[in-house]
Amino acid sequence: MTASSPKIALLGTGTMGAGMTRSLLRAGLPVTVWNRTVEKARPLADDGATVAESAADAVREADVVITMLFDADSVESVIGDVADAIGDAVWLQSSTIGPDGTARLARLADERGLTFVDGPVLGTKGPAEQGKLVMLVSGPADAIDRAQPALDAMGSRTMRLGDEPGRASALKIVANAFIGTLTAAIAQSVALAESLGLDPADFTGALAGGASDSPYVQVKGKAMIEGTTEDAQFQLDGVLKDLRLARGTAEQQGVTLSLLDGAVEAYDRASGDGHGSEDMAGVVAAFRPAG
Template sequence: MTDTNERPAVTVIGMGNMGSAVARAYLERGYRTTVWNRTADKAEALADAGAAVASTAAKAVAASPVTVLSLLDNTAVEDVLESVGDAASGRTLVSLTSGSPAQARANEAWATEHGAAYVDGKVMGDPPDVGTSRISLAFSGDRDAFEAVEPVLTELGSLTYHGPDSGFAAVEFNAQVAMGYEFLIGYLHTLSLVEAEGMDLEAFTDRLAGSLNGYAGLLRMMAGAIKSGTYGPDLGSLDVQAALMDDLIGHRESTGVETVRMREVKSLMDRRIAQGHGDQGFSSMFELLRLRP
């Protein structure tokens, strides 16, 4: 039997649904797992599974070379870090908490000031899937620190490292999630139109799902055009697309479906055409979305 002290050690702070799943994944894989939660009874629930429950966040961090923070938001991370203080020295902190790129960089600065290494991470998946390939985790930050803790993090799912800028994991996560919301709200608006015309929603969705694979090549082409600044007539020229938008807006108005998003697209097209770029395609409207200093 392996001596308890020979097993790898990890600390998990935050016993919400995700943090508890992370802690259980480590326990199931034989890690000496220390846990801490602001509300003590949530941490105590892990004691029956074999976790050691620390009385303070500082003691929890001191108990292991690696601490995983899975908290509600970055404000909670900041509160924990403040309470940990110098106990973080010589340790590696890995945050799986949602937040902005700027917050990740601020956390890294705090860790550096207190003699700790910091890796920022974001989880794409659901707590029941932690520890399987169905969970995707994005990481960024100091490469040496990441590579040192990679074997520990691999226990949780499929990893992607996005580079030494600690904010990049948050950029990846926020962009992926935002794209999902943009797509899904557009889908709901479209279903409103289909329903208003009396067509079957499920049959329409089956047809729509069958066409989605065709967008992969278009997205790659658009990204290439934006990177190079050379815009061809993808989806057709804006001059032609603008006329189509009038039809789409009119159709929605006739069925009582809101037109805010379609009017926004039409407004961008009109602005780009007015700039003399009516021969370019949809991707060229990216130029109107850039934040200018």
């Protein structure tokens, strides 16, 4: 750590927030964390983080405040309560909330005199823990520059998408619409192979190394086939939330919704059957025959 290392406050220590915290600490940045359920944040003290009892305590001395919460309502509630304590810090908003949610929070920042950067991330639990996320950012260039040490610690690269907040969140929705739909398509083929009496591993094996292959085909396909969806890299209910955001955005833009409608239906059905806290690969349950 150097004298110029920015002090980081990270609000929200769920799966992604905890991994991001550890990556920041590995880079030598001082980090204070807060979580609504403080017990979930306390293990990060063993990694070197300071655990704050309140969000206001977490942000008071920070140079960069990162929010990694579930939705726009959660972020708005927390930041609304602590805005006066944030002061001149850069607010790096990393929760997935879509363009409309980002517009809401940008207005809040303007009203409260906060420096706002739209900063969602691409990646799941593993990349968050490894500091290999793709950092998507849009906002004032000087504010992004101030947050760059944190961005570098958490990500393998940073994509700057302009000065206008919302562009980064728009790209995040585009990417997650693809990821969620792709995983549902893998699940459908796994279930179809099973129903035909095939070894579903032959499906993923047939694609391996070819033009249609991807890491998701192999990793998510394996989890579906082996039934190891309890270890959530990207929680199914989180994907469902993001796909609903994508569907709403697509509808506003007049984009045909056929695939998004089907994907939302599948994840919703799997969540309703009790798989919401599992990895997104648990969507395979929506495609398997009932009973």
